[in-house]
Amino acid sequence: MKAQGTVTTTRTPHTPRIPPLPPAQWPPVLRSLLADSRQDGPGRENLFGTLAHHPVLAHAWLSLARVLTHEGTLGHRRRELIVLRVAHRLDAPYVHGRHRTPAADAGLTAMEIDATAADLATATHPWQPEDRALLEAADLLAVNSSVPEKLWDRLAHALTPEQLVELLVLAGQTATMCTTLNTLRTPSDSAARQPSLTVLLDRDRCCSAGQCVGAAPEVFEQDESDGRVALLDPHPDARYADEVRFAADLCPGGAITLLDPEETPHP
């Protein structure tokens, strides 16, 4: 995983105005996405934990996010360019920092990613005309300014009507998230996470006694369809390591195996 320095992290740390809820208190849909969210960076624990205060809204937000991320028509590179620029413009380190890896995965170079956080007028990065139009649009949309005719023509030249509509909604959705997290002073996730051990399940051995859920609700849950154990996180954070070891010891069926670097194997 890349660990590059973020661009706008000079602000002093604040206590969150509404602390994110722990995963045990999230609606199941958020918990089921946590492991996925670790595919391209730190898990979005604080974002999800914030949304978890409002489960109905969390569902709606996730639906839109899913469309923009997986079913969008702009393409990954354009999308990440807009997100990074809106996040920079709104001084939102959570969003900007968290999107470095997805942006790189979408084909943006490290130089381009850094350049999304530089002044367009004075910076020297040689943006292609279409990229430049997108960045200028993001600057305006982030602060809800109107888009001048000339810029609109440049965008309309490069994008279909469908992509144009998506561009506006994407910029708006990103701005909403940046404003929400900034206002709540929600901290970034990156520093907190330290994966420690790996959890393996043998679901055939699960007898649904529920011991694991009682011992480590952040890591284990019971699948409502068959009552058996399911993992919220196969690589739990170090702070849950003791709970997870306790859960494995309590499990009456021997369904939980740990790959635990801190435990010396028995002879």
Next chain:
Amino acid sequence: MTVTTSTINLPSPYGSCPFTPPPAYTAAAREAAVIRAVLPDGTACWLVTGYDEVRAVLADARFSADARTPGFPFLSAGQRELATAKPSFIRMDDPEHARLRRMVTKDFLVKRIEELRPGIQDIVDRAVDRMTEGRSSADLVADFALPIPSLVICLMLGVPYEDHELFQSLSRTLLDNRTTRPEAERAHAQLMGYLAELAERKRQHPGDDILSRLAAREDLTDQETASLGFLLLVTGHESTANMTAVSVLALLRRPDQAELLRRDSELARGAVDELLRHLTIIHLGLGRAATEAVRVGEVTVEVGEGVICMLSTANRDEQLFGAEPDLDLTRDARRHVAFGYGVHQCLGQTLARVELQIVLTTLLRRLPALRLVVPADQLTYNRDNIVYGLRELPVTW
């Protein structure tokens, strides 16, 4: 290592303390983790007293929980009848046990039981009202401890309230060691007949309950449905009721501990686990039979030999729980095996914990002056039953 040669006769007489297992068991536990024993019918078996050994046996598929397996240990004729005639899944081995257990696991998920809290609180509050209304003393067993878990499990199963009385008396008959074999057979047949008939009614008029869901399944015979319902009823109310009564008595005898819990209801979760550990209401059990020769601790249990895993002595393991045996509600007792261990570990344990948490905190809050009417040494105990409890608990408030 010394292998003990002494033998203990089962069951062994109780000592002076009502809450501790007979002294012979604790003495045996100090002597060895596995010791020779003789059952009332003269058969030899092994008594497994150590925590690690108890967990090892209960987690080992080579030990059968099927009472029809040669060598399976019985303490009475009633127990033999209950376990062998038409066994429920607690007396089966995998894969058959897992198949049937999984029919009802969904109804006992931690999340689902947590959702029952308000309903259980309501049942408990009404029970306190009924017990105290217009009088100044009551029998806490008959008037409070027995009706509550019965109401909860009947609610989950969909058993009509007017039939609760019948269930309580029949399941008490079945669990009592003094019950003769014909009596046990009669009680069992009566309950199974009722449940099969109720399942049929549920098929016609389903409700939002376990029996309705089971009755609707095509992969379950009526016999299996009745047997599952029977198991949940019997295990769901007798054990929790006994645990409720002895827990209340334990707290009445230790006002300092009661005061701790009264002042801080957050302590309830840990307190209930400590009570489960300290009281371990199955003083003598659980039984298993070896289907292969298995090394347990220092001995080899041969094929066809029975073992009795002593939950009560395992829960007094000094290394795990400390050398001080007295009730300490602040102790971390979560490793106790009061609900057993292995794939048969109590399916209803979350329900039992939640019921006990609510019952105890509610009693302490609403009846702060609760006390015994008779001296503690005049109380009578159900010491012949598999699950140990109080016959009566006369209290005033």
